[in-house]
Amino acid sequence: xxxxxxxxxxxxxxxxxxxxxxxxxxxxxxxxxxxxxxxxxxxxxxxxxxxxxxxxxxxxxxxxxxxxxxxxxxxxxxxxxxxxxxxxxxxxxxxxxxxxxxxxxxxxxxxxxxxxxxxxxxxxxxxxxxxxxxxxxxxxxxxxxxxxxxxxxxxxxxxxxxxxxxxxxxxxxxxxxxxxxxxxxxxxxxxxxxxxxxxxxxxxxxxxxxxxxxxxxxxxxxxxxxxxxxxxxx
Amino acid sequence: xxxxxxxxxxxxxxxxxxxxxxxxxxxxxxxxxxxxxxxxxxxxxxxxxxxxxxxxxxxxxxxxxxxxxxxxxxxxxxxxxxxxxxxxxxxxxxxxxxxxxxxxxxxxxxxxxxxxxxxxxxxxxxxxxxxxxxxxxxxxxxxxxxxxxxxxxxxxxxxxxxxxxxxxxxxxxxxxxxxxx
Numbered sequence: 001x002x003x004x005x006x007x008x009x010x011x012x013x014x015x016x017x018x019x020x021x022x023x024x025x026x027x028x029x030x031x032x033x034x035x036x037x038x039x040x041x042x043x044x045x046x047x048x049x050x051x052x053x054x055x056x057x058x059x060x061x062x063x064x065x066x067x068x069x070x071x072x073x074x075x076x077x078x079x080x081x082x083x084x085x086x087x088x089x090x091x092x093x094x095x096x097x098x099x100x101x102x103x104x105x106x107x108x109x110x111x112x113x114x115x116x117x118x119x120x121x122x123x124x125x126x127x128x129x130x131x132x133x134x135x136x137x138x139x140x141x142x143x144x145x146x147x148x149x150x151x152x153x154x155x156x157x158x159x160x161x162x163x164x165x166x167x168x169x170x171x172x173x174x175x176x177x178x179x180x181x182x183x184x185x186x187x188x189x190x191x192x193x194x195x196x197x198x199x200x201x202x203x204x205x206x207x208x209x210x211x212x213x214x215x216x217x218x219x220x221x222x223x224x225x226x227x228x229x230x231x232x233x234x
Numbered sequence: 235x236x237x238x239x240x241x242x243x244x245x246x247x248x249x250x251x252x253x254x255x256x257x258x259x260x261x262x263x264x265x266x267x268x269x270x271x272x273x274x275x276x277x278x279x280x281x282x283x284x285x286x287x288x289x290x291x292x293x294x295x296x297x298x299x300x301x302x303x304x305x306x307x308x309x310x311x312x313x314x315x316x317x318x319x320x321x322x323x324x325x326x327x328x329x330x331x332x333x334x335x336x337x338x339x340x341x342x343x344x345x346x347x348x349x350x351x352x353x354x355x356x357x358x359x360x361x362x363x364x365x366x367x368x369x370x371x372x373x374x375x376x377x378x379x380x381x382x383x384x385x386x387x388x389x390x391x392x393x394x395x396x397x398x399x400x401x402x403x404x405x406x407x408x409x410x411x412x413x414x415x
Contacts, residue, residue: 008396009368014341015349016369020332021263023255024272027279028248034280035244124252144246203238219246225253 082152082214083160083207090161090184090199097200099133099187106130110138116151116213122232134189145219152214159186159194160205169206169223171230176208178223206230236295240286251279254296257370258303264365265307268330274310278303297372297380304380327354327361348410352402360395367392 024030110132111118118138120126127140127147137157140147150157161184166177183205187198204221207214208230215233220226239247258278262271282302289298328350341349353361367377367388374392378385 008400011341011345011349012364012368013371015346016260016264016365016371018334018341018346019260019263019369020334021256021259021271023259023275027255027272027276028251030276031251031279031283032244032248034276035247035283143248144243145249220249220253228253 082150082157083216084156084158085160085166090159090186091194091196092199093184093201094197094199097198099131099137099139099198100189100195101135102131102133102139104129105132114138114150116149118149119213119215119233121147121229123229124232134187136190137187145217147218148216150214151212152209156188156192158216159188160184161186167223169227171206171208171227172210172234174208174210176206176227176230178226179205179207180221180223210234236286236289239283240289244283247279247283250295250299254299255279257296258299261300261303261370262307263330264369265304266311266327266330267307268310268314270310270314271307271330274306275303278306281306294376294379297376300366300370300372301380301382348403348406352399352406355402356395356398359391360398363388363391364395364399 105113107118107120107130110130113132114136118140120140124142124145127142129141131139131141133139136150138149140149160179166179169176169178179202182201182203185198185200185202185205187195189195202218204219204226206217206220206223206226209215210233215230217226217230220229236250239250255275258275259271262274262278267274278299282299285302289295331350333346353364356364363377363381366372366380367374372380374385374388377383377392378388381388383391
């Protein structure tokens with residue numbers, strides 16, 4: 001019976017969870033079609049980016065005041081998963097950022113190429129496109145959302161210019177880092193060279209490792225939303 | 235991300251639709267949108283997009299969106315009841331709800347039915363606050379934002395509505411007892 005003081009709210013929550021709803025597969029498309037006539041205001045975006053980069057330079061300046069051991073410890077953790085985070089603004093984003101040898105493929109071929117099982121987030125479903133770069137990075141593309149998967153044990157593969165911007169969190173019990181601000185992301189190739197043509201500005205990035213593979217989820221905010229998507233990949 | 239959508243990256247809005255589509259639909263059906271729920275949700279997202287420049291940055295998107303969904307649902311209910319004969323104006327609040335049979339493990343069918351019936355006997359505002367706070371599982375703060383109420387009012391109204399629900403459930407028990415006994 002539902003007469004206990006604390007039980008009633010829980011029963012109501014269970015009632016809510018038991019409600020079946022389905023959403024049309026093409027809801028997002030229909031909504032976008034519906035707003036197609038809404039005003040689009042270009043131009044503001046670039047001012048925002050310039051502002052964001054300026055903020056990053058400022059953040060870099062501030063972080064140098066932090067004691068060296070703190071920063072060293074911070075970087076060591078990130079290097080463990082194939083990513084290092086550095087001070088400073090980093091290189092300018094490339095006009096059309098591209099990873100070395102980045103090409104379109106399908107999940108099965110991508111899996112053969114990189115040699116580890118690729119995970120797809122249940123919350124986002126089948127990606128619009130799949131690309132493989134440098135024989136070791138798989139990227140799933142969902143519009144502006146991008147997920148990179150790579151073996152995090154192959155050494156440093158990415159540099160993020162955004163020290164102190166990371167927030168520690170977890171994904172399904174695994175260590176994770178959340179970058180709420182825009183950060184400059186540069187790919188490091190197998191020879192350890194920074195590939196400037198890959199330089200991208202990312203915004204809202206969740207990084208986590210699971211089973212030797214590192215995952216980078218770009219473009220979903222806030223953190224809760226990103227973690228929901230991330231958890232749906234395990 | 236909302237700032238970027240406002241700044242012109244319209245396609246990013248699809249992520250918000252993907253992220254909140256199901257919750258919006260739940261909100262719509264729990265507010266009586268019934269067969270119109272899909273249209274209500276779609277229209278609500280379009281309306282939300284158009285209203286985005288007025289959305290306070292740093293504010294909570296979820297309760298803000300859901301309030302738009304509720305307003306659209308109420309409009310749909312009104313439009314329907316205007317089109318209907320007076321006789322079937324009193325539609326049961328749960329008439330368009332579908333329950334997942336697999337969820338019966340957490341909550342027995344009998345218990346579910348008595349909760350649904352009890353909610354149906356509550357006044358609209360008591361049911362509203364329980365639906366938002368518990369069935370949609372919004373936090374107290376988000377419930378306050380969504381219903382445009384002070385947080386303290388949400389707390390007291392929720393407690394009062396729970397108390398009423400308890401009384402109605404007890405009544406239903408007595409009725410069931412006298413039927414079977």
